[in-house]
Amino acid sequence: MKAVLARLLCAAAVLSCGTAPAAEVSVAVAANFTAPMQKIAAEFERDTGHKARLAFGATGKLYAQITNGAPFELFLSADDTTPAKLEQEGVAVAGSRFTYAIGRLVLWSAQPGVVDDKGEVLKRGAFAHLAVANPKTAPYGAAAMAVLRRLGLADALAPKLVTGENIAQTHQFVASGNVELGFLALSQVWADGRLTGGSAWQVPAELHEPLRQDAVILAAGRDKPAARALADYLRGAKAAAIIRSYGYGL
C-alpha cells in the first residue's frame, strides 16, 4: 500500500516540478482561502519549481498550533490581527506582513428572487431565520453584525439569528435551504466573476470594517527562499487574478 502511494505521489510531484532546484514551503492557510490557495499553489509550483505544502484550518486553531511549535513557514490568516499578534510575539518575521486579499461580505439566499440588490429584504423581515457566522470568532460574522447595527436592525433581527461556528458552516445552513438567507463571504457564492446561483446583495464595504486578510512569514521560514518566493508570488499578477476570480478584493 505504502509503496503504491509513494509511487503515485512521486508521479504527481514530477508532473508539477520544473527544472529549477525544488525547495519546499509549509503553509498554514485560513480555511476560507482553501480553494483559491490550491489554485495559486499549483501555478506557483509550475512557475517556480518549488513545492507548497498546504495545511488548512480555522485561524484561531492555526494560531494555537503555530505558537505551540507547528512547522509552518508562511501563514495566510483570515484576519489582520492574528498575524500582527504573531509578529509582536516574535513568532513571525518582523516586517514580512502584507495583505493578500480583502474579503467581501454578501447577503445571500440559495433561492432566486429572495434577496434584492439593495438589501431591503432585511428591513421587511419576512423570513424566519438569518444566518451569520459567530461574530466572536469569525471576522465575517463580526462584519455582518456591524452591518446590522449600522442599518439599525440588530435588535429587531436578534431573535431570528442562526449562528454558524464558522463561515463554511454558515454557508451550509443557507446552501442547504435550512435558513432562507445569510451573511456569507462573497468568495463562497462567486466563481469566474459572477454569482454561482441564488440571489444576493453585495454589502457595500463602507458598512463594516475592512475584512483584511494578512499573510506573514513565520520564524521557521526566515531563511527559506521558497517561503519568500511564495510570499512574493502571492503579491504577483497571476495570484491577483485568481484571488479576484474568487470574489476577493485587493
Next chain:
Amino acid sequence: MTSVVDLAAIGLTLELAAVTTTILLVLGTPVAWWLARTRSAFKGAVGAVVALPLVLPPTVIGFYLLVTMGPHGPIGQFTQALGIGLLPFSFAGLVVGSVFYSLPFVVQPLQQAFEAIGERPLEVAVTLRAGALDTFFSVVLPLARPGFVTAAVLGFAHTVGEFGVVLMIGGNIPDRTRVVSVQIYNHVEALEYAEAHWLSAGMVVFSFLVLLLLNRRKRGSVR
C-alpha cells in the same frame, strides 16, 4: 490530483489505525486485566481516567495534548531532552493522540471479557500447578478471544473516525498528518461537496460494515 491526495489520506488513516490498534492491544491488556481483577482503592479512579475520552470533547483532548507535547509542555520538554524532537504535527504525535483517544474502546471490551471468565478457571489452573504467565496464555487468552476481536475492531474503527484530535495536534499537513476525516473537512471548506460526499459516504459504509460484522460475531458467540 484530488484523488491522489484522497488516496494518500486513506493510506495514512489505515496506517494510523493499524499502528494505534496494535499499541493499544499491548498496552490495554495489562490495564484491563488489572481493572478486572484488582480490589485496589484506585480501581475507580483508573477506570474513570480510561473512560475520559468517551465524554471529553475531542477539541479538549487535542488542546491539552498540543500544549503538553509542545515546546513549553512537560512531554514536549521530555521528548526534546531525549533528542526525538516534538511530537505534534508528526505521525508519531498522531499515534500518541489516537492511543489516548481510542483507549476506552479497547480497554473496556477486554475488561468485560476478563471479568466474564470469572475465578473458577483460574483456580483450576492453579490447582494444576500452572504458573501465572502460563495461566494467562493458556487459559485467559483463549477464553477472552472474542473480547480481543471486539477490542481490536472497535479500536481500529474509532481511530479511523477520529477528527477533532488529529486536526488539533496533526495540523492538517499533507502526506504526514492529513487523515481522511481532515481531508473531508478540507473538501467542505473548499466547497468541494462532491469530493466530500465520496469520502464521507465511504466512511459511512465502512462504519456500518464494521458494526454489522461485530453484531454478527456477537450473535454467533451467544449461540
